[in-house]
Amino acid sequence: MSATAAVHRLVRQRDAHAGWALLRADNAHAILALLTRHFGQEIRRRPAPELFELLDDDLQELRESGFHLPRTGQGYCTDWVRAGFLQRRADGAAREETLEPTDGAYAAMTFVEGLTAPVSAATESRLATLSTQLQSLARDSDPRSETRMSALRAERDDIDRQITAVEKGEFAVLDGARALERSAEILHLASEVPGDFARVRAGFEELNRDLRARILEDDSGRGDTLGDVFRGVDLIGQSDAGRSFTAFYDTILDPARSSQIDDWIESILARPFAAQLDADQLRRFRRLLTDMEAAAAEVHSTMSSLSRSLRHFVQSRAYEEHRHLQRLLRNAQHKAVDVARVRKPFDNLDLHLIRVGMSIESVAAFALHNPSDDLVTVKVDTPPTGVVDLEELRRLVRESEIDFDELTANVAATLRARGRASVADVLAVHPATQGLASVVGLMALASRYGHSTTDTDLVEWTSTAGITRRAVIRRQLFDPTAAEFRRQEGSSQG
Template sequence: MVSAASGAFTAQRAAETAGLRLLRADLMPVLVAILGNRFEDQRIIPYAEFVLMVADDLDELRATGVNAPRAAQEYVTDWVRDGYLVRRPTAAREETVEVSRSAAEAVRFVLGVEQPQSTVTSSRLSNVAGLLGELARDSDPNPERHLEALKAQREQLDDEISRAEAGEYVPLSDAAARERLAEIFRLASEVPGDFAQVADDLETLNRELREQIVSHDGARSGVLGEIFDGVDVIEGSEAGRTFGAFHELLLDPVLSDRFNTAVDAVLERGFTSEVPAPDAAFLRRFLVLLQRESAHVRQRLTDFSRSLRRFVETQEYREHKRLAEALSLADHAALAALKKVHPTTEIGRDLDLSSIAISSIGAWRLHNPADLRPEIDVIEHDTLELDLNVLRRMVRMTEIDFAELEANIADTVADQPGATVGDVLGRFPASQGLASVVGLLLLATQHGVRASGQETWRWASVSGASRTVSAPRYVFLTVPAEWSAHVATTRT
């Protein structure tokens, strides 16, 4: 039993959470309205896009008489500072925002106040009893008792099949079906919000693992040793394994087919005629919503794993370890100094603290575009006539002239069927030096035939030096028809 003092301390800590601060906030109705509406269908929103959404919502609320005089950007900044929202960077160099776990629970609580649901229902008792029975059966270490439980379940199913075949099947009453559907909606509505808790747990795990690496004194032992051994400590953690199993089940195509079929069947029943359209739409897109949120958490888990491994492999943790040791030494030195020197004692040294420059609006200078105007007039040059020969020479300085090489090959094969690369070089010197030789090799591998033996290729470099190389023997038996067309074009 929890003592009164323990309960008081627990309540005091809870009062400092973002969720309870949200409930005490002056703009609590505005917060609940905006956060509950914008994060209903998606858990993560780009920061800039969310600011625009808040601006639209504030305009609508002001039209109803709500006093919200500040700009949307200011409110969003305060909400991030107060912990209602979590602002995160992404790999795409943009920022996203999401509701914190505590604030999401507070918003869900407020929105559910006017929609009380009875917790004493037969469907809830059936769920608890069913889950408890499955747990007792599946965790039983005695194989004989486990077999007896399976046989009892099979007998119950056989009995239901027999009654259905005899026409004695009685469907669930509309009242009981509506009660069970309400319980399904309640459970389904809580699942998307749990992703925020999973993401927070993974982030906490990542931070704790880094702290263990930095604070550990041994070499390559514990978490550090596991990472060096190639173990993914985040994936292998309890939170990582639990989420991984959930993610794999969520992507199971059999589960998706069964779920969608069941949703279609239920929404065709008569007892669902009074189900609000938003609830029906939520049920239809429920799996898609879970898959999208699960993908976000999965990406974050992967990012944490890669970041932690990079933190170790790049030896970055050593810098953090040295910084932690320096801070610890400074703490010990400060504690030792406190025994001899009072904190307000003058020691004859000044320490400049980091700060930002503060100035009034009157000190600001307006931007004048005229300051950027050039002091001298822009000189306009006459446009020269395009010289194709000059342009071709410029291109040949940076690119292989394949058109010339194709024409050389076609010309050589026309006079000498079965010509090799060496034959082409002997008849047409490499005008671009090594670049021409590389181009001939590429064309030979694509359009030539590899023959046995080697041959010597000779050419002159751009500087005029003679070069030779022993290369594979390639034979050109035929060439594409368009290469012959290059002959006339290249020779002109």
């Protein structure tokens, strides 16, 4: 590649890659510090309100230390999402938005971490890793059975020699310094996993957009991409990236492999050199497999969700509406090009455009409810306590409720005197002290402890305003054997 081509390629990458943009941002030091602080090995995404609150506390501390960071955590997060440092995702379970670093942000964070805590490229463990990978690649890519058999026999002979040496007690034990070096190399490789998963997920999303664009661009019936989706082919899962990740996901979720990795980690932490590891390194070793499984599960969920979404996009015929909209937009663009040849943007047109639509406002424009606004700030005067007048309380209760105790006693007294009684009979002997309420109460008692007849009665009462009222009601006779009235009779005799 010529120097000119290389420069142009890097210029395009500088303008398009979020990691490069983050490194040359004015507040790159603060952005990287805050992202690294809140998105470490164990936490890859946070609910947006939680992140806003954490950033507000950190920003206040930084301002007190002399850094000029005038905006709020929410304001900075909005800028970082727009710049491609953070990515919004909808969390269906919690019904709130989450934020997580993009693959570009992880690339910048890994680069800076390598500057502050560099890992030597000439370590024995790094060379051993390269040798193992080269040997595996040379063996697995060899199509000849003769050379494969020769390599396997050589490997078997080497293993036999090692077994013989171990049986004789002639083997070297890795010393503390070299063991710590390999431990650091393992943890460094593990620290790159979140960025790798972010790039894989971004690759799936880019593939999803490319497949949708191909479906919209192919207007000639059912093209290859559209036909594959209609036939149920999982184009995302069966892509090169999808097959590679699926193989990794199946391997890491294999119970035998997981148990083996756990045993290895427990054995390493039981070695004497593990006492020289700090608390953070010990924690990262213990969570190595758990964090990798959780991150892989998130990527697998994204891949499955994109596959389902693409299949629904095709099977629901939604792509036809998108095609129609795309044709309208392109038609409008072509007409705009034709008009641009004869009209200028600043020309006055003899047109009166009526603007129709709705006002769209940001959610941030709404004023939040402050519970403290409903608090009473003036002093509440407590009246002095006094003696309760039972008769006054009874009078207040009678103003709002029907006195069924009085009505039941009146019915019982009338039944004792006459043997039988209707609502009109009771009112004739015991006037309605509560006006219409007494009449309604007697009718309620009669419907519960009596029965109706086909005859009618004329009832009379005096309203609270002193006006005499009359009404014709169906005759209702009380049951003299009802326990409610017999109790009243017993209490009056007692």
